[in-house]
Amino acid sequence: MTHDIAVIPGDGIGKEVTPAAVEVLEALEIDFEFHEAEAGDAVQAETGEALPEETYDLAASADATLFGAAGDTAADVILPLREAVDSFVNVRPATAYPGVDAVRPETDLVFLRENTEGVYAGHEDRLSDDVSTLTRVVTESASRRLAEFACDFVADRDADGFTVVHKANVMRETDGRFRDAIADVADEHGVETDEVLMDAFATRVCLDPDQFDVVVCPNLAGDVLSDLAAGLVGGLGLLPSANIGPERALFEPVHGTAPDIAGEGVANPAATILSAAMLVEYLGYDEAGMAIREAVETTLEEGPRTPDLGGDASTEDVTAAIVDRL
Numbered sequence: 001m002t003h004d005i006a007v008i009p010g011d012g013i014g015k016e017v018t019p020a021a022v023e024v025l026e027a028l029e030i031d032f033e034f035h036e037a038e039a040g041d042a043v044q045a046e047t048g049e050a051l052p053e054e055t056y057d058l059a060a061s062a063d064a065t066l067f068g069a070a071g072d073t074a075a076d077v078i079l080p081l082r083e084a085v086d087s088f089v090n091v092r093p094a095t096a097y098p099g100v101d102a103v104r105p106e107t108d109l110v111f112l113r114e115n116t117e118g119v120y121a122g123h124e125d126r127l128s129d130d131v132s133t134l135t136r137v138v139t140e141s142a143s144r145r146l147a148e149f150a151c152d153f154v155a156d157r158d159a160d161g162f163t164v165v166h167k168a169n170v171m172r173e174t175d176g177r178f179r180d181a182i183a184d185v186a187d188e189h190g191v192e193t194d195e196v197l198m199d200a201f202a203t204r205v206c207l208d209p210d211q212f213d214v215v216v217c218p219n220l221a222g223d224v225l226s227d228l229a230a231g232l233v234g235g236l237g238l239l240p241s242a243n244i245g246p247e248r249a250l251f252e253p254v255h256g257t258a259p260d261i262a263g264e265g266v267a268n269p270a271a272t273i274l275s276a277a278m279l280v281e282y283l284g285y286d287e288a289g290m291a292i293r294e295a296v297e298t299t300l301e302e303g304p305r306t307p308d309l310g311g312d313a314s315t316e317d318v319t320a321a322i323v324d325r326l
């Protein structure tokens with residue numbers, strides 16, 4: 001069976017780490033057909049469109065998509081691409097690896113980030129020279145759909161339950177609805193939950209990440225808190241993600257374009273290669289996914305390592321080491 005994979009490197013280091021992940025996928029004994037397409041700042045400068053229609057259509061029809069990074073055009077690229085695969089949840093594991101200098105080496109968390117609404121839904125207006133507004137949308141249906149996924153996810157992970165992060169003491173209507181809908185679904189499934197206010201979560205996860213396992217968050221909170229967790233495990237170069245929809249999915253590193261190092265060939269490819277591991281697992285190849293993870297873990301532990309992890313290796317050196325260890 002051939003799997004059609006859309007490959008959208010985007011901008012900045014996306015153009016370096018995405019080919020690295022494709023190289024790893026090509027080393028597997030799985031029949032992939034890769035279809036590359038453009039999106040982002042560079043194509044917008046050339047054509048006036050950050051997300052050409054053919055790129056959107058490709059993501060909406062491929063079996064899975066591998067995406068790199070978006071810069072200034074993130075809102076015009078990432079959000080429609082997530083919509084193209086009808087993704088309602090962004091799965092973001094934050095794991096500390098042996099050999100990597102982590103602030104909290106005991107960290108092993110997974111964020112399940114609501115992926116369709118909240119303040120990310122883009123309902124912004126400029127009312128006057130002085131006033132801009134944003135309408136925040138939270139629906140019962142999206143919150144319940146996320147909760148159904150979370151219940152299945154904790155069963156697959158053999159986790160005790162999950163933590164709901166919110167700010168319902170202030171955003172009583174929107175986060176209150178989010179919290180209550182999720183608690184209701186968890187109850188129906190007999191899944192245990194606890195709840196933590198998102199500001200308190202930020203402190204508690206820094207002091208003792210071990211108290212959390214699966215964390216369910218509204219959209220923006222999931223974006224911010226997973227980057228915070230990246231700081232606990234050794235940096236953004238280590239966090240993969242999967243945007244899951246009912247029929248297709250899009251995989252991307254959590255990091256952005258990293259303009260400070262783009263073009264130097266030293267970006268850490270681990271986050272994108274780990275995203276590729278999630279992609280093959282999504283397609284049903286658990287052993288291949290595990291093989292990629294083990295090759296990445298051994299490389300993080302034994303080297304070579306890119307400069308963000310204290311090494312001096314290039315993206316290509318690290319990718320070659322991972323492919324060798326597969």
Ligand code: GGG
Nearest residue numbers: 068069070074252253255256
């Ligand atoms: N690889 C994903 C990427 O480009 N991240 C940068 C970014 O702006 N992310 C926002 C988000 O994930 O919603």
